Amino acid sequence: MDRMLEILQKFVKEKLAYLTQQDDIQFIFDTDGELVGEIHTEQGFVSHIDFYDADQLANAGIPFSNSAMMNAAVRPNDVTEELKAAEIPRIAWEMKEALDDRALQLDYIVDYDTNYLAVFEEVELRYGLPIPNTGLQLAIKRDGTLSSATFMRQPFTIIYPEHMISKEEARRVLQGVPLVQLSFRQEDWQYVYVPTFDVYGVEADGQLMHLGGKTTYEPLPEVKAIPGSLQDLLLGGRAGQATMDDTEEGFYWEYTAYGELSSPILQQPAFEHACRALQTITGDLYGSYLLEQREHPAEVSIDLQDAACKWITYHFVYCYKGLYLIDHAAEITVHRVTGQIGHVTVPKIPVEKLAVSKPPSITLETANNMARQLVDVKLSMERVDIVNNLYTAVYMIEYPSSPTKGEIKSIDAYSGEIRFVETGLMDIEE
Numbered sequence: 001m002d003r004m005l006e007i008l009q010k011f012v013k014e015k016l017a018y019l020t021q022q023d024d025i026q027f028i029f030d031t032d033g034e035l036v037g038e039i040h041t042e043q044g045f046v047s048h049i050d051f052y053d054a055d056q057l058a059n060a061g062i063p064f065s066n067s068a069m070m071n072a073a074v075r076p077n078d079v080t081e082e083l084k085a086a087e088i089p090r091i092a093w094e095m096k097e098a099l100d101d102r103a104l105q106l107d108y109i110v111d112y113d114t115n116y117l118a119v120f121e122e123v124e125l126r127y128g129l130p131i132p133n134t135g136l137q138l139a140i141k142r143d144g145t146l147s148s149a150t151f152m153r154q155p156f157t158i159i160y161p162e163h164m165i166s167k168e169e170a171r172r173v174l175q176g177v178p179l180v181q182l183s184f185r186q187e188d189w190q191y192v193y194v195p196t197f198d199v200y201g202v203e204a205d206g207q208l209m210h211l212g213g214k215t216t217y218e219p220l221p222e223v224k225a226i227p228g229s230l231q232d233l234l235l236g237g238r239a240g241q242a243t244m245d246d247t248e249e250g251f252y253w254e255y256t257a258y259g260e261l262s263s264p265i266l267q268q269p270a271f272e273h274a275c276r277a278l279q280t281i282t283g284d285l286y287g288s289y290l291l292e293q294r295e296h297p298a299e300v301s302i303d304l305q306d307a308a309c310k311w312i313t314y315h316f317v318y319c320y321k322g323l324y325l326i327d328h329a330a331e332i333t334v335h336r337v338t339g340q341i342g343h344v345t346v347p348k349i350p351v352e353k354l355a356v357s358k359p360p361s362i363t364l365e366t367a368n369n370m371a372r373q374l375v376d377v378k379l380s381m382e383r384v385d386i387v388n389n390l391y392t393a394v395y396m397i398e399y400p401s402s403p404t405k406g407e408i409k410s411i412d413a414y415s416g417e418i419r420f421v422e423t424g425l426m427d428i429e430e
């Protein structure tokens with residue numbers, strides 16, 4: 001038996017027999033001649049190992065050669081017996097030692113209910129911090145067998161700050177800014193305080209770290225309705241079919257031949273056509289929508305020869321009494337050149353429920369003080385340049401007392417109850 005199959009056999013229940021080669025992929029067959037997995041290589045190194053159920057793939061219409069694209073962490077739990085969660089760290093280490101000879105650290109394990117995801121990372125030497133996206137990720141079934149392994153071997157560079165503030169100073173920086181803002185809880189559309197997601201940490205020099213630049217909201221232009229049906233408006237002169245669904249949750253529309261254009265060409269400004277579509281769908285609510293604009297740190301050039309760059313997605317956020325319903329943003333994807341629409345998602349806004357929501361009994365200042373008492377920072381490595389794979393040390397927000405190891409999800413605006421984000425993170429401390 002091939003050496004790799006001997007190693008993998010320890011971690012799967014299928015009886016592995018032989019491999020066949022096709023380009024950079026080795027297909028794994030069992031003793032019955034059934035295809036059970038594949039091994040991908042890049043530049044002479046294994047980059048991905050994937051085990052799957054051939055019948056499941058066939059039923060889903062997924063070609064074998066594309067199976068590595070499946071997210072192993074959310075696959076159905078196709079096991080008959082489950083191991084105790086406490087055994088998973090040991091099993092993850094056994095798999096790592098057999099498959100990867102690098103000196104990696106087990107950073108965390110996530111329990112996805114269907115599978116476990118164990119993440120190993122390389123460690124920088126000055127602070128002993130794990131470096132994200134540099135090691136090995138193992139998707140482990142609940143019976144302790146291997147579902148997939150992803151190896152990350154791209155070279156990286158660490159840039160250390162000339163001066164770094166202390167953890168205490170970084171915590172004080174966060175405690176001096178708003179950590180929560182007023183919003184609505186979607187289960188009952190009552191008021192809650194939610195994190196100000198724009199801030200997620202503190203840089204080494206004490207500057208706040210903003211998520212993708214500053215966000216602004218701009219009013220929409222007045223648009224005139226055009227004669228004809230909504231379907232005609234969205235098709236924009238194209239032939240073919242489209243999928244449309246209008247329910248209590250919202251409106252959904254997508255052009256069947258997404259990305260393909262047919263004559264006649266609409267030749268209408270993309271933003272104007274998106275606004276017209278939004279106005280037609282939302283009616284009188286249109287005037288309360290704003291265009292979400294995110295300021296990016298660096299200008300991004302658009303290559304119109306790139307199919308992905310030919311389409312632009314506009315985000316429209318409903319504003320109610322100065323509150324932006326970000327989680328209920330409408331999205332409309334439009335072709336940059338022709339203005340033809342490819343995709344529309346417009347969640348329903350329950351204005352009648354918003355109108356009868358009780359005013360908060362806890363003030364914004366009180367809610368922020370509650371968050372400030374719980375917030376802390378953790379020194380971490382962050383990738384600051386994806387193209388060149390550059391990392392540096394920063395202080396990331398954390399809430400040490402969180403029972404889920406996650407950040408604050410919401411603070412009830414009436415009772416003050418604090419809910420934390422469910423992460424599925426397991427305790428791997430020995």
